[in-house]
Amino acid sequence: MCMACWRGVARRDPCKAAMSSRISFFEVEILDCKTMRQLCFFDKVEPHLTVNDVKLMFHKCYPQWYPARQSIRLDPKGRSLKDEEILQDLPVGTTATLYFRDLGPQIGWTMVFLTEYAGPLFVYFLFYFRMPFFYGLAKAFTSSSHSVVHLACCCHSFHYIKRLIETIFVHRFSHGTMPLRSIVKNCFYYWGFAAWLAYYINHPLYTPPSYGKKQICLAMIMFLICETGNFSIHVALSNLRQDGLRSRRIPFPTRNPFTWLFFFVSCPNYTYEVGSWISFTVMTQCVPVGLFTLIGFIQMTIWAKEKHYRYLKEFKDYPRLRMSIIPFLL
Missing domain, CATH: 3.10.20.90 (Phosphatidylinositol 3-kinase Catalytic Subunit; Chain A, domain 1)
Structure with a gap:
């Protein structure tokens, strides 16, 4: 309302003007x-x-x-x-x-992820370089003769370095902090499993996969595809928050082919993450890696289902074809 109209209202009815x-x-x-x-x-x-x-x-x-x-x-x-x-x-x-x-007590999410992901990177190298207190003095600082052991170290390191880079440059967090007690639990999970699987993969008695180079190469290719897909999804999700808004939006596929998995699942980042660890399991043929993959899949399925149901609840036009984490199945 312009000032002239407001003065007119005030002159006609001073009580109403005062109330408004x-x-x-x-x-x-x-x-x-x-x-x-x-x-x-x-x-x-x-x-x-x-x-x-x-x-x-x-x-x-x-x-x-x-x-x-x-x-x-x-x-x-x-x-x-x-x-x-x-x-x-x-x-x-x-x-x-x-x-x-x-x-x-709370701690920022960036610090949470840096702590969770830097730990496994450091812990794995302790076993890869065969520190004296793990395999004995006779095997201290020796190197494995199996190429898959060195390849596994590269893949494991690549995975967590990628996560650290995403934490610093890609992720946009909707919630600023996390309870301090939770980071202790998470670090115990990530660091503990990294030590367990690294111990067996880098053990002097470790034996390569049953089908040799074919199995290793196929797993390596799948690992790189899934890692690239996971990174692509994280970038796509980050772009939804470029304007600084915290409101949730429906993610859709982009021109990047790795984001086309959005046609079928709500959380393709978890789908690719599970694919990476399945590939790593096939590559190393190591039981602790398989158990880590299974536990991770169960936890990520829970997260994916929760996020999928939130999407369905918040958006009436949400694509009904999508599942939570596995296309057409789960």
């Missing part, structure tokens, strides 16, 4: 999820503020609970509200009761 210019403030109380004790109370909170703004206000009262450590909810047992949600859009009255839960 009045701002309706919110009152916000925050309770502890467990004890239901009131932690703080804010009056005259502007309705356009976001949940993140409320977290910042709460942080001023309790400096030990920084925003990334806070879970703000509408119900003690409900989901955490997203930082970008606006106060006036929430199903609350002008007096809003919110519930706080401490998520514990």
